[in-house]
Amino acid sequence: MFGEKFKRKFALTDQGVRNARLGAYWTVAANLTSFAGIGFLFLFVKQLMDAMTTGAELPGVLPYVLGLLAYFALSFLVHRMQYQNTYGTVYEEVGTLRKGLAERMRKLPLPFFMGRDLADLSETIMSDVKTLEHVWSHVLGYLYGSYIFTAVVAVVLLTYDWRLAIAALWSVPVAFALLFGSRKMTVKSQAEAKAAALGVSEDVQETLDNVREIRAINQEERYLSGLFAAMDKAEASQTMVELGNGIVINAASVIMRLGIATTIMVGANLIVAGQIDFMVFFAFLLCVSRIYSPFDQSLALIAEVFFSEVSAKRLQAIYDEPTAGGAESFSPKGHDIVFDNVGFSYDGAPVLRGASFVAREGEVTALVGPSGSGKTTCSRLAARLWDADSGSVRVGGVDVSTVDPEVLLGDYAMVFQDVILFDDTVMGNIRLGRRDATDEEVLAAAKAANCDEFVRDLPQGYDTMIGENGSRLSGGERQRISIARALLKDAPILLMDEATASLDVESETQVQEALSRLLVGKTVLVIAHRMRTIENADKVVVLEDGRVAEEGRPSDLLQQGSGLFRHMTELQTLSAGWSI
Structure with missing residues (x-):
C-alpha cells in the first residue's frame, strides 16, 4: 500500500x-x-x-x-x-x-x-x-x-x-x-x-x-x-x-x-x-x-x-529531470579554455558544428560573428551552463562536463549586458560575488568599479535598497555594480557579453575603466557585437554558422582582403556614419 x-x-x-x-x-x-x-x-x-x-x-x-x-x-x-x-x-x-x-x-x-x-x-x-x-x-x-x-x-x-x-x-x-x-x-x-x-x-x-x-x-x-x-x-x-x-x-x-x-x-x-x-x-x-x-x-x-x-x-x-552532476573537486593545470570539435544542438537545431579554438590564460579572446553563429552558446558551454553534444570543452586540461557545475563556477565570474540585480542594498548585491567578504573588501571592489561616486548620492549610501532588478538605478550604474561583484569574486576566468553595448558615452567610459582593472591576468572570453570594442583583444575567434571561420589578432584579420571580420568591421564603420 x-x-x-x-x-x-x-x-x-x-x-x-x-x-x-x-x-x-x-x-x-x-x-x-x-x-x-x-x-x-x-x-x-x-x-x-x-x-x-x-x-x-x-x-x-x-x-x-x-x-x-x-x-x-x-x-x-x-x-x-x-x-x-x-x-x-x-x-x-x-x-x-x-x-x-x-x-x-x-x-x-x-x-x-x-x-x-x-x-x-x-x-x-x-x-x-x-x-x-x-x-x-x-x-x-x-x-x-x-x-x-x-x-x-x-x-x-x-x-x-x-x-x-x-x-x-x-x-x-x-x-x-x-x-x-x-x-x-x-x-x-x-x-x-x-x-x-x-x-x-x-x-x-x-x-x-x-x-x-x-x-x-x-x-x-x-x-x-x-x-x-x-x-x-x-x-x-x-x-x-x-x-x-x-x-x-x-x-x-x-x-x-x-x-x-x-x-x-x-x-x-x-x-x-x-x-x-x-x-x-x-x-x-x-x-x-x-x-x-x-x-x-x-x-x-x-x-x-x-x-x-x-x-x-x-x-x-x-x-x-536528470541533474548536471560531476566531481566535487576541480584542480586544473592553468585556466586555458579549449574547445575541441564541439557540437551542440538546441531542440534539434544545430548551433555549433565542430567548433575548435583556445582561449588562453592571461589573454582576452573575443568571440564575434553574425547573430545565431553560436557566440552565446560557446560562453554557456565554457561555464557548463549547457553540456556539449559532441567534442569536449576543457579548462586547464579538465573536461568541464566531469565537474559539478557549482564547483566549476567557483573559478568563473560573469559580466553580461543584461544585468541581474536583487531587491537588496547596494552592499548586498555586490557581496553576492563573495558572501564571506568583509565590508572593507566590498567597498574596495565598489571603488575599483567606479561605483563610489553614484552610491554616495543615494539616500542611505551602500545601504540603499535599489528595487527589483535595480529599478532605481540607471543602466550604467547597474552595470558597474555587476562589475564590482565580479571584482570581488576575483575568479581566474571571466566571461563577458558586450557589457557596454547599451550604455551612453559617459557610462561606457566609466564601465570600461572598471573593466580594465577586472581583466588583468585572467582568462577572458568576451562576446563582442561592436568591432571597435575589441581592437586591443589578444585574439579574435570569428564564428559563422556554428563553425570557426577565422581566428587571429584583430590587426591581422583586418588585413585579410575578403575575411568575415573585416567585412563586419567595414559594415559597422559605414553604419556609424549614418545620421538623420
Missing part, C-alpha cells in the same frame, strides 16, 4: 511515506476508539434489558464513571497521536519538499529552464505544493486509515452475523465504485482547469512585464479584454470541475446511506423469522449509525486525491 508506486503517485519523500503510514495507522486506532463508544452504549443497554427481563441487578454508578473516564483518556491520547502523525509531521514534510525542490532546480541544467515558462515553474512551486500539502495532511492518513478500519470492522461484523453484515456494508463498495468510475473524467477535467489557471498566470505575468510597451502602442483595452476572457474561461472550467465532483460525491453518499435501510429490512425479517434476537439487531443498528461516518469525508477526500494527481505528476516531472 505504501510502496514506491505510492511514493511517486503523491510525490512523497521516503520520510513522507513513513509519515503517511503512521498517519493511517493512528487513524485506524482513532476510528476504532470512537467505535468503542458504541460498545459501551451496547453493554449498558444490554445490562438494562437483562435487568428488565430477568431481574438481574445493574452495576453501581462507579464502574460506569470509571469506564467513561478511561475511555475519554484513551480517546484523547489516540486522537492526539493521530493529529501529531498527520498534520504535525506533514508540515515538516512540506518544508523538506520545498527545500528539496529548490535544491533540485539548483542542480538542473540550463536547457530545462529555457524550455519552460516562468509562470509554469512558479505554479508548481507554490500552487502544486500547496495542493499536495493539503492531501498529505488532510487526506492520505485519514483515507487509507478508513480503508483499514472498514476492513477490520467488516471482518468483525461478518463473524458476528454475515447476513446483517452484507446488508450493512454492500453500499460501501458500490459508492466507491461510482467514484472510481468517474476518476478518468475527474482527472481530465482537473487537468483542463489547471491548464486554464496556468494560462491566466502566464497572461498576467506577460501583461505586467510588458505594461510599458502595451501603453506605448495604445493596446491596453485589447490586452485587458484578453486577460478577462482567460479569467472567465478558467473560472468556468473550475466551476464545472467542482459541480461534476459535487454531483458524484452526493450520489455516492446517498447510495452509501441505503445500507441503513437494508440493515433495517433484513434485521426485521430475521427477527420475525426468529433467527436473531433483538440485541443482535440493536448492535447492528448502532454500528450502521457510526460505520459510515469515516466515509462521509472519505468520499470528498478521494475526489481530492484525483485532483492531486495532476499536481503530483507536474512535481514528479521535475524530480525525474
Whole structure:
C-alpha cells in the first residue's frame, strides 16, 4: 500500500511515506476508539434489558464513571497521536519538499529552464505544493486509515452475523465504485482547469512585464479584454470541475446511506423469522449509525486525491529531470579554455558544428560573428551552463562536463549586458560575488568599479535598497555594480557579453575603466557585437554558422582582403556614419 508506486503517485519523500503510514495507522486506532463508544452504549443497554427481563441487578454508578473516564483518556491520547502523525509531521514534510525542490532546480541544467515558462515553474512551486500539502495532511492518513478500519470492522461484523453484515456494508463498495468510475473524467477535467489557471498566470505575468510597451502602442483595452476572457474561461472550467465532483460525491453518499435501510429490512425479517434476537439487531443498528461516518469525508477526500494527481505528476516531472552532476573537486593545470570539435544542438537545431579554438590564460579572446553563429552558446558551454553534444570543452586540461557545475563556477565570474540585480542594498548585491567578504573588501571592489561616486548620492549610501532588478538605478550604474561583484569574486576566468553595448558615452567610459582593472591576468572570453570594442583583444575567434571561420589578432584579420571580420568591421564603420 505504501510502496514506491505510492511514493511517486503523491510525490512523497521516503520520510513522507513513513509519515503517511503512521498517519493511517493512528487513524485506524482513532476510528476504532470512537467505535468503542458504541460498545459501551451496547453493554449498558444490554445490562438494562437483562435487568428488565430477568431481574438481574445493574452495576453501581462507579464502574460506569470509571469506564467513561478511561475511555475519554484513551480517546484523547489516540486522537492526539493521530493529529501529531498527520498534520504535525506533514508540515515538516512540506518544508523538506520545498527545500528539496529548490535544491533540485539548483542542480538542473540550463536547457530545462529555457524550455519552460516562468509562470509554469512558479505554479508548481507554490500552487502544486500547496495542493499536495493539503492531501498529505488532510487526506492520505485519514483515507487509507478508513480503508483499514472498514476492513477490520467488516471482518468483525461478518463473524458476528454475515447476513446483517452484507446488508450493512454492500453500499460501501458500490459508492466507491461510482467514484472510481468517474476518476478518468475527474482527472481530465482537473487537468483542463489547471491548464486554464496556468494560462491566466502566464497572461498576467506577460501583461505586467510588458505594461510599458502595451501603453506605448495604445493596446491596453485589447490586452485587458484578453486577460478577462482567460479569467472567465478558467473560472468556468473550475466551476464545472467542482459541480461534476459535487454531483458524484452526493450520489455516492446517498447510495452509501441505503445500507441503513437494508440493515433495517433484513434485521426485521430475521427477527420475525426468529433467527436473531433483538440485541443482535440493536448492535447492528448502532454500528450502521457510526460505520459510515469515516466515509462521509472519505468520499470528498478521494475526489481530492484525483485532483492531486495532476499536481503530483507536474512535481514528479521535475524530480525525474536528470541533474548536471560531476566531481566535487576541480584542480586544473592553468585556466586555458579549449574547445575541441564541439557540437551542440538546441531542440534539434544545430548551433555549433565542430567548433575548435583556445582561449588562453592571461589573454582576452573575443568571440564575434553574425547573430545565431553560436557566440552565446560557446560562453554557456565554457561555464557548463549547457553540456556539449559532441567534442569536449576543457579548462586547464579538465573536461568541464566531469565537474559539478557549482564547483566549476567557483573559478568563473560573469559580466553580461543584461544585468541581474536583487531587491537588496547596494552592499548586498555586490557581496553576492563573495558572501564571506568583509565590508572593507566590498567597498574596495565598489571603488575599483567606479561605483563610489553614484552610491554616495543615494539616500542611505551602500545601504540603499535599489528595487527589483535595480529599478532605481540607471543602466550604467547597474552595470558597474555587476562589475564590482565580479571584482570581488576575483575568479581566474571571466566571461563577458558586450557589457557596454547599451550604455551612453559617459557610462561606457566609466564601465570600461572598471573593466580594465577586472581583466588583468585572467582568462577572458568576451562576446563582442561592436568591432571597435575589441581592437586591443589578444585574439579574435570569428564564428559563422556554428563553425570557426577565422581566428587571429584583430590587426591581422583586418588585413585579410575578403575575411568575415573585416567585412563586419567595414559594415559597422559605414553604419556609424549614418545620421538623420
